[in-house]
Amino acid sequence: MPNEAGSLAPDRVGAWLDPELDDPAEVRSLQHSPAAGLTVRPVTTTVNSVHNNGLELLAEVEYPLLGTAGEHFA
DSSP: OTTOOOEEOGGGHHHHTOTTOOOHHHHHHHEEOOOTTOOOOOBOGGGGOTTOOSGGGGOBOOBTTTBSTTOOOO
16 A cells, blocks of 8 residues: 555554454545545645745645656555
């Protein structure tokens, strides 16, 4: 499941944090995929600072581990 976008519903946080949860299938069952139509894409690391603001932060960049910009992670 590497590089797959996902999220965790609030009602599943307790199970996610359970130190005895060690079955990979159970772990995957706690996650859900993002909403339909959501595209995950690489952006510049400039987005990591709250001091930066502007539309340029939304510009898609090439992600060297995936190849060219525009490829989807999932």
